[in-house]
Amino acid sequence: MYLVLAVICLIIIYPVFTAVILPLQDIDELSRTFSPISDFKGDYVNVDYIPQYPTLNTFKELLLFTPEFYKVFWNSIMITGTILLFQVIVSVPAAWAFSRFKFKGRKLIFDLYVIFMLIPFQVTMLSQYLVLNKMQLMNTRLAIIIPAIFSTFSVFLIYRGFSDIPEDVPNSARIDGANEFQVLWYIGLPLGKTGILSCVVLSFLDLWNMVEQPLAFLKDKSLFPLSLYLPMIDTDNIQIMLAAAVIVLIPAAFVFIMGQDYLEQGIIASALKE
Amino acid sequence: MSTGKICYQKFQYIVFLLPSFLGVSIFIFLPFLDSVRRSFCASGSGKIVGLQNYKVIFANEAFILALKNTGRFILACIPLLMVTSFFVSYFITKLKYIRLIKSILLFPLAVPTAALLLIWQILFSDGGYINNILAQHGIGEVSFLHSSAAFWVLVGSYIWKNLGYTVLLWITGMMSVSDSVIEAAKVDGAGEWKILTRIIIPNLKPTFYTITIISFLNSFKVFREAYLVAGAYPHESMYLMQHLFNNWFVNMDLDKMAAAAVTIFTFIFAAIVLLRRVWDKEM
Numbered sequence: 395m396y397l398v399l400a401v402i403c404l405i406i407i408y409p410v411f412t413a414v415i416l417p418l419q420d421i422d423e424l425s426r427t428f429s430p431i432s433d434f435k436g437d438y439v440n441v442d443y444i445p446q447y448p449t450l451n452t453f454k455e456l457l458l459f460t461p462e463f464y465k466v467f468w469n470s471i472m473i474t475g476t477i478l479l480f481q482v483i484v485s486v487p488a489a490w491a492f493s494r495f496k497f498k499g500r501k502l503i504f505d506l507y508v509i510f511m512l513i514p515f516q517v518t519m520l521s522q523y524l525v526l527n528k529m530q531l532m533n534t535r536l537a538i539i540i541p542a543i544f545s546t547f548s549v550f551l552i553y554r555g556f557s558d559i560p561e562d563v564p565n566s567a568r569i570d571g572a573n574e575f576q577v578l579w580y581i582g583l584p585l586g587k588t589g590i591l592s593c594v595v596l597s598f599l600d601l602w603n604m605v606e607q608p609l610a611f612l613k614d615k616s617l618f619p620l621s622l623y624l625p626m627i628d629t630d631n632i633q634i635m636l637a638a639a640v641i642v643l644i645p646a647a648f649v650f651i652m653g654q655d656y657l658e659q660g661i662i663a664s665a666l667k668e
Numbered sequence: 669m670s671t672g673k674i675c676y677q678k679f680q681y682i683v684f685l686l687p688s689f690l691g692v693s694i695f696i697f698l699p700f701l702d703s704v705r706r707s708f709c710a711s712g713s714g715k716i717v718g719l720q721n722y723k724v725i726f727a728n729e730a731f732i733l734a735l736k737n738t739g740r741f742i743l744a745c746i747p748l749l750m751v752t753s754f755f756v757s758y759f760i761t762k763l764k765y766i767r768l769i770k771s772i773l774l775f776p777l778a779v780p781t782a783a784l785l786l787i788w789q790i791l792f793s794d795g796g797y798i799n800n801i802l803a804q805h806g807i808g809e810v811s812f813l814h815s816s817a818a819f820w821v822l823v824g825s826y827i828w829k830n831l832g833y834t835v836l837l838w839i840t841g842m843m844s845v846s847d848s849v850i851e852a853a854k855v856d857g858a859g860e861w862k863i864l865t866r867i868i869i870p871n872l873k874p875t876f877y878t879i880t881i882i883s884f885l886n887s888f889k890v891f892r893e894a895y896l897v898a899g900a901y902p903h904e905s906m907y908l909m910q911h912l913f914n915n916w917f918v919n920m921d922l923d924k925m926a927a928a929a930v931t932i933f934t935f936i937f938a939a940i941v942l943l944r945r946v947w948d949k950e951m
Contacts, residue, residue, distance in 0.1 A: 395759050395762070396763075398759065399756070399759055399760070399763075399769060402756060402773075402831075403769060403772045403773070405828075406772055406773060406775070406776060406828060406831070406832075407772060407775070409784050409787045409788075409791070409828075410775065410776075410779060410784070412787050412790070413783055413784055413786070413787050416786070416787075416790075427790070428786075428790075430793070430795030430796070431789050431790065431793045431795060431796065438795050438796065438797065438799055438800030438803060439790050439793070439795055439796050439797045439800055440797070440800060441790065441797055484687050484688045484691060485688060487683075487684035487685070487687065487688070488684060488685050488687070488688030488689065490684050491681040491684035491685035492685070494681075495680070495681035495684075497681050503685075503689065506697065507692070509937065509940070510692070510696050510697070510700075512881070512885055512936065512940060513933060513936060514885070514888035514889075514910070514932075514936075515888075516888070516891075516909065516910050516913040516914070516929075516932075517700075517913075517929045517932050517933050517936075518696055518699070518700060518929070519913060519917060519925075519929075520699075520703050520917070520922060520925040520926060520929055521695075521696070521699025521700045521702060521703045521929075522695055522696075522699060523917070524699055524702065524703075525694060525695060525699050540691075540695070541695045541696075543691060544688060544691030544692045544694075544695055544696070546692060546696070549688055574680050574684075578684075599777060599778050602780055603780040603781055603782075603892065605781065605782075605891075605892045605895065605896065606891065606892070606910075606914075609895075609914070610914070610917055620780075620782065621780050621781065621782045622782070624782040624783075624785070625782055625785055625896045632786065635785075635786060636786060639782065639783040639784070639785070639786065640783070642780050642782055642783045643779060643780065643783045646778045646779065646780055646783075647775075647778060647779075649778070650774075650775065650777075650778035654771060654774070657774065657777075658770075658774070658836055661833055661836055661837065662836065662837065662840050664882070665837050665878040665879070665881075665882050
């Protein structure tokens with residue numbers, strides 16, 4: 395039993411492990427490793443797990459001599475950061491409205507949110523394009539940022555967090571004369587923190603890996619985020635590509651490790667308390 | 669309290685909801701309704717053509733291929749994922765230290781697709797590492813990316829990415845089955861198999877339903893791997909709906925896209941309603 399699980403864990407870790415090991419190889423070794431892929435002559439790829447001449451030169455080259463990389467990295471940070479910030483600002487009050495107010499059409503609107511949360515991007519791609527085009531936002535970063543701010547998934551996730559707060563707590567504050575904004579600020583936010591943070595973690599991991607939206611709405615490669623730019627690097631620049639892959643991985647791994655509890659709670663909340 | 673204040677309080681929710689609702693309406697609801705309208709109109713003249721666009725897409729070979737592949741993909745990977753993850757979770761709940769295993773299983777969720785592109789190449793190319801291993805054991809090489817095996821590579825990468833997600837949900841479901849019930853069954857002489865089939869599985873029905881929905885949704889995200897590894901026109905066994913939408917988008921086939929979007933929306937909507945029905949009946 396342990397053995398089976400160990401094998402599964404190994405399979406899961408293996409590709410990531412290889413991705414981290416490979417850029418440590420020097421250029422000669424790398425080109426030997428990759429030659430069967432570009433030009434297959436009967437010799438298969440062989441992966442040396444212990445690099446013969448381990449080196450950090452590739453990283454040096456990427457970080458010191460590839461200014462383009464910083465630009466794209468900055469694109470990713472900018473796009474992801476802006477979306478996350480405004481997503482929270484917009485979604486928190488909406489989630490509060492759904493969880494604390496009873497109003498006509500509440501169930502209908504909420505159901506609509508849930509349904510569109512479940513619809514893949516491709517289905518709404520056309521509709522979004524038409525709007526963005528009319529607003530003349532195509533081929534700007536805003537074309538990626540603005541629609542993503544209005545994510546129904548984050549409203550849903552934060553709503554889950556808020557609906558766990560017992561009604562008495564905000565009510566007692568209301569009796570003490572707090573207005574609704576104060577209630578949200580002083581009671582909703584601290585108590586619904588878990589929901590908000592799990593939304594941030596899950597959204598971050600998804601946005602950092604964004605492919606479909608920039609592919610559809612950006613033409614200018616200098617605006618691409620890393621997740622789309624990386625595959626476009628020329629394949630003769632393999633060592634740069636490998637090093638860049640590790641750099642892309644680092645923020646995601648960092649957020650994963652820091653936010654694993656919130657990630658787990660987010661996944662569970664998104665699914666199980668139907 | 670003045671009537672003004674009551675009125676204000678009654679409609680206060682609007683202030684909270686409005687920013688989100690406006691944005692969602694502008695970028696999703698209304699444009700989607702517009703595509704519904706478009707799907708019944710000719711793209712140039714805007715004249716109503718009834719079901720013409722739908723006839724066109726259902727006569728379109730690429731659309732049928734993409735629909736078939738996407739359907740086949742969903743039907744292959746969801747049961748596979750459910751069963752694998754169920755047994756993995758069942759084993760894990762028997763262990764004591766599960767945090768590390770959980771972390772490892774969840775980690776692929778955090779790995780950006782772009783970071784592993786070259787690794788997929790190393791593993792699955794014709795001259796790749798897996799073929800190396802196969803050759804050493806005297807098994808013939810497989811052209812993973814340029815034959816119908818491409819489909820299974822895609823299924824594999826889907827399971828690799830989503831196993832942790834699903835395992836986590838199963839484990840949560842299994843943990844919620846109360847220990848005292850299981851203890852009581854043990855005292856009554858029920859074996860492990862009997863406890864699993866008679867107590868644990870029946871208690872997991874709600875989990876089952878949500879896992880199906882979540883796996884279904886995540887199955888659309890596999891496009892990232894497919895597109896980044898194999899481009900806009902991959903081997904035909906992994907030509908998915910998402911490729912088709914993308915290619916139509918590049919060619920600006922707006923009326924076809926509108927009709928296809930409405931079709932897919934209807935499929936998904938029907939699937940969700942159906943699942944819910946089945947689930948409600950069983951409960």
